[in-house]
Structure formats: C-alpha cells, structure tokens
Amino acid sequence: MSDKQKTIREEIKLSGIGLHTGREVNLTIKPAKENTGFVFVRTDLEGHPQVEADVNYVTTTERGTTLEKLGVKIHTCEHLLAALVGMDIDNAFLEMNSAEPPILDGSSKYFVEAIEKAGVKEQDLAREYLVVKEVMNYIDPSTGSEITVIPADDYEITTMVDFGTKVLGTQNASMKNLSEFKDEIAPARTFSFLHELEQLLDANLIKGGDISNAIVYVDKELTPETTEKLKLAFGKDEVSIRPNGILDNLTLNFPNEAARHKLLDVIGDLALVGVRIKGRVIANKPGHFVNTQFAKKLNRQYKLQKRKNVPDFDLKAEPVFDINGIMKLLPHRPPFLLVDKILQLSETHVVGLKNVSMNEPFFVGHFPKEPVMPGVLQIEAMAQVGGILVLANVPDPENYSTYFVKMDNVKFKKKVVPGDQLIFKIELIEPIRRGIVHMQGYGYVGDSVVVEAELMAQVAKTKN
Template structure:
C-alpha cells in the first residue's frame, strides 16, 4: 500500500552548544515540500548555502559524520537525521548558524521532542521506498566492521558492538519497528573511552562536551594529573569512577546504552542514502566510516537501478494504437517506420513496441553475418514513439511533421538482435510549449535497458512533406 511523504506542520527551534566547536548554536527545523528530503542551511555564511543530506558529501567520519559541499561544512549530522527518520519524516530543512547542530545531551531525544512539538503532517506525494531484494554487504577489512542488509517486510536495524574492553564488553541492540525509535533508541547518549577523551582534550577537539552529553568509559587507570585535567575540562570540583566503570554524574539509561546509541548512529548515517529502505540492517562493530560507505554503496545501487529499471507491460494486450493508426499520425512508412504498436499514451508519456525481425532491411548491410540493429535506428525508433506523444497534442496530426532539435546523453547499453522485442518509453522533461517537446527516452529488450537519450523535437505544420 502506498505511503504518503511527511513533513512538519510548523517551524521549531532549539539552542545548544556544538560538541567540537563549543559555539552556541541556534537550529531551526522548517517544513519542506515533497521530494525535498533533508538538507542543512548555513545562515551564518554569505548566500546562506544549503547542503543536502547526501552520502556523496561525506568528507570525514572522525568524531561524527561530517558533510561538505563547495567548501561549506556540516559536522555531526547523524543525531538530527536519526530523529527525522525515527519519526517517519521525509522532508525538512534544518537551518543552522554554526557548522554543527547542538549536541544537547548526546542523543536524539531533544530533537524528537522538538519535531513532535512542531507536528507531523502528511503530504500529497507518495514516498519512494527501496525494497531490498538481495543480500548487500560492506566490510572494512582494517577494522573488521561490517554492515549487511537482507530482505524484510519493514525497516529494521540490529547492532552488535565489541570494543575489546572489559569495561564495556560485548553488547547488542535491535529495533524491529521504527515506530519504537522514540521510546527505545532516541535517548541513548553518545559515549567515549577515557583514552580517546584525553586525546581530544589535548588537541582542543571537544570544546562543548560535559558529563551530561557523553558517557565516558574508563578503560585505563586514571592518574591524579589526568583527573585534574578532566575536572578542569568538565568544570567539576571532583570526579570519580563508578563501580560500573564510567565517570560519575551520569547514570546509564539501559545496560546496553552504547549499543543503542550505535544503532541510532546507523539510522542517522543511512539517512544519507536519500531514500527510505525496506530491509533488515545488521551492523557488526559499526562506525561512521563503515556506515557512510555502506550508504554510498546502497545509493549507487539505487541510481543504477533507476537508470535501468525495466517497466513491465502485457505485450499481448490490445494495443492503444496498432500500426494502421500509427501511420495515420506519423508520416513515416516502411521500411523506415520503426514502431509497431502504442501501448500507453498520456499527457506526459508514451510507450511503444517494435518487434525486431530478421527481415529488417538494415540487416542486409549492417553486419549481415552477425546482425545487430544500428544504434542510430534505435534512437530514431524512440524519436518516432515520442513523435506520437507530441502529435497527440494537436487536433490534426496528419498536417504536422516532427523535427529533431538536439540529442543529449545518448547511451547504448546492449546489442539488439533479430528476435528481440523493443519497448520504448518516453517521458516529458518539461511541458510542451510552442510545439517544442523535451523528453527522456528509454529502450528496453530482454528485461534490460538497451539505449537511452534525452531528445528535443519540434512539430511544424507543413502538410505534404515527409521527414
């Protein structure tokens, strides 16, 4: 059953501190139109540039997932994106006056609260979902981290973490229903090990941290000198280590809060795919690098499938137009008429069919020992199919001719040979104006994309002439 896209009903803002910059950040969630997706807007920079939440913009995964487009950066995007996906939202503009969202308490909880306060509304457009049909994996050989997605009836995530330390041990977390994100995952806070924290403090890389937005696991002995540095950094009179191995001033929400936060990170990072997926994600020792590499792999597969997606038609159905009706509209005649049937025709698209036989006259001279349909004739056949679309907009198509104006991005993917049935699909890229038609055309055979082209043509009233 189709699912409608969603956005928020009203603007809502939060103020907090950036974890790595220590700057006070004002962030606003704003409604966005259908098919907008998630994007960040830097209002503190000239021109107020926008960076889409896209895996291709990931430039760094140290201490968070960091995006960059045309020199403009967004740091630690994952907690905000996880909240949006966890609340089943599709389209939101996130406005910031700094390079990173506020860290808040190191989880997604406050973002979830703000978004719910804004209200969530359905939009007219349907949500596009990428259904996982085969097992897809990505493994980082250097760390042993691996993410796999398998077919499932819904979007599910399982994380398994093992940092090889006694203080944390091995933990697992699972989210079977995204509707449980708010109660099960959103409040899980980020965490760090003491040895990492010392390095970050020494290099001035964690200016906005305190003991309320990061769990610190003590994985080594703390010297008195180190303890003094920590007390100064966190502005605390005294610190100590709890029996469970974490610094005091924080109580774990759940024993496996670390694994739950890693699950939160996975959801936020996979939001960079740009499309909701239907499948079960299993992440072993996940981290921002492996998460975003996996997101890039899935996004690449989606783009490839979109380019080569083969529409399914019943070739035995009664055609909308047979060859006689086609000849009443097009001036072309055999052997140069390259469309046999029209299956679909609307204001914005047309679908035609060509049965390629050994009797085609071009096979006599085009590789007669290994007959292959010339690519230029495939393009011509797509153009003739598109001609049906544009000529259907005038009351007397027999008095018009269609002429090419230009072709772009012409590609030939597969050979077309005798016995193949070609299916042509042409879609308008923009509305027809002054008889000019701009369309994207595809040709399919044997369940594969064989050729494609972006074409522009014009119809001209000139009865009695042939193209």
C-alpha cells in the first residue's frame, strides 16, 4: 500500500437504522483534504457541529463506542471507522442527520462496498505513522481483558475471545495485513448473547436491532416469554434456535465470526488514535472499554514521538552511503570527518549517523575526566550531514564544497558522551536558490533531541 495519504474519490450516500436509537439515518461520506482525519458532522443540529474521531472524546463504551464534544454525541462509530481504515482511507467527512451511523447488517461490509465503488484517491502528503519500537500493553483488572502491541513492519492484529460459554467457546482471529480486511474481516457481524439481548430490550436500548444484523448466541433457555419478546422486537412470526446455538434467520459467514468481529472492533476503536500504526496488536478478550483505553495510551505515545520529531530509521539496513561513499562527496578526512553513515536521503532531507567513540581525539583535552563531545563539533557534524544533502544532488560533487554562512537558534539539550550513536536529521527549509542552502537540523541520541540548529550555507565551486 502507498505511503501517501488517501481520501475517497466521490461522495458516498448510505441510509439505514441506528442500532440503539432506532432512527432512520442518512450518512454522506465526503472527500477531505490531507491531515483532516475522520470528522463526523451532525447535519441535524444547528451550525452542523463537528466531532473529530479522537479517542480523547470517548465518553462511554457500553455496547459501542460513543464520542462527545461540547455536548454533541456520536454513537457506535467503530464499524464505519474500521471500514475507512480497512480500505486505506485517511481523510473523510462523515455527515449524518442523527447521532449514530446506520447499523446495516452489523458489520463493515456495506461501508466497504460503497467505498470500493466510489474509489480511493491518493493525495500529495505523506502518511504519518505511530511506529511501535517497544512493547506496550493495557490490562483491565476487572475483566482480565488485555491488549499488547509489539514492533512489526505492518499493522497486524490477533484477537482471542473466551466468554466462558459452551455455545461460543474459545475463538481466535488474525489479520496479517490490512489488505485482508475487505474479504476476511469486514463481513463479520456484531453479536450478542440472549441474556444480554433480553436486558437491552427490557431497557429499550436496542431499537434498531434485527435478527439480520446481529448474531444472537442462545446461552439460556428460550422460554415462551422470551420468545414472545423476540417475536415482537424483530417483527417475526416465529423465532427458533439453529443447531449451532444461534437464533434462526441468520447463517454465520465464518465459523469464528465472533472473534473476527472483535478484531473489526479493535480496528475501529484504534482508528481513534488518529494515526496509522506500525505494530502487531494482540488482544485477549477485547471490548470497547479496553480498546479505547489502549488507544489513549497509543495516542499519548504518538504525541510524544511527534513532539520529539525522532526520525524513523533502521540501523541494520544497508546505508545509502558508507564511509567510502561519504569521502567521495565530502572534502573532509579523519580526524575531522564526523559522519560514518548516511541512512536516508531525498531531495529535501537527509539522515546521517555518527558513532561517538572514546577514541575520538577531542576527548583527550575536552573534559578528560568526564568526556563530553564539544557542542561546536556536534554542529560541524550536523553541517557535514547537510553537505551530503546538497552535494549528492549535483552531477560533479568533487568540484563543489559547502561553507557556513549563518547559524541560528542553536540549542544543546543533553550531553553527548562516548558510546552514543548520534543521529542527525536535516531538512531544507526552502528550495536551494543561487547556491544558498537554508536547513533545519536536529541531533538525536535514542529518543531524545540533544542538539538543534538552523543552518545556512553556500555551495561554491572548488578552486583548482
């Protein structure tokens, strides 16, 4: 899948009944520009207020995930959000004339089909990711539900469900890649146990339900009284139990449909993190509460990563330039060559690495009892990485050099000491004009910014 952001190509219109409100709702999905995310719009309310699909707006998770912003509510948003993520969409406006999307058949299937028919449009800006670099988890001690995420190259999910009932038993489901969502996950419908359904009907909380949009596992005796309640609620002349323990008028799409629907819910709830995830999620007995609590934790981690602006790089990957390639571009030589590898390179940015060794000659005289890399040399190393960005894009780099013109907003935030791997990320602030290069540079050790500076340099032809 592309790493560019995406939206839908054309408007989508769907209508149906809200599961809990029982009201007819018209849903219009509209294209949105980059970095919009998913935004619900209540067209039935004055001013058409908007509620962003943001986990910090979650208020309740009873029988579905509810968002609320300034008194405006959106109920049961997870199936629609799962469809958008599963179809590789990043940005969309979701206009509704009610508080709840249509339940349709209780899955994401019809949302997916509508998105596929409308088409997907690639946008100009790159997609952002929460890159999982260490194990994170959340446990709900009251239920034993647990969600863990571990590092992985793609977005993978495994769900395990065990409700302690003979009729459902233990089920597992997995998705190795979002490309599997359309056929393997989207058609999985929501489900309920008979005792839960009875409670919801008695509380008047499932007005839009139908045997066709919810699998009902019969975990108790189907008494004449209960049968009459179901017949009245669903408008059926007869209600009976199939041999596999579910109510009639519905055939399972998958033997493990319950586990697949729980996986669908995880995708929809984690969409509220607000960014794509690179990691493997393992969910044991997931539910909307534990899903959204975990989403809040991931959202905080993403904001921390974004604030630190730590570049995503793989130290084990083949470098763009090793030390020999660097010496072909830069005129510097040891001991004043302060770059060991170039990890990433484009027309507008570069990422380079400096291994800080105790053998560096400057440690002999610079705080010898407590070796610290001089700040001026950190800036020099940053500038050399910036020089690679410039010289790698000219046809004859051996005939050019880059020279400092100006430094601004230089900040040293943490000491750099022997054993550190110093990573520099340099980006052009504006296009190169008349040989003048304006760059913003950051230096990192681990997840911490240790140095930053705004640099200006001039590219000049070397005199022979």
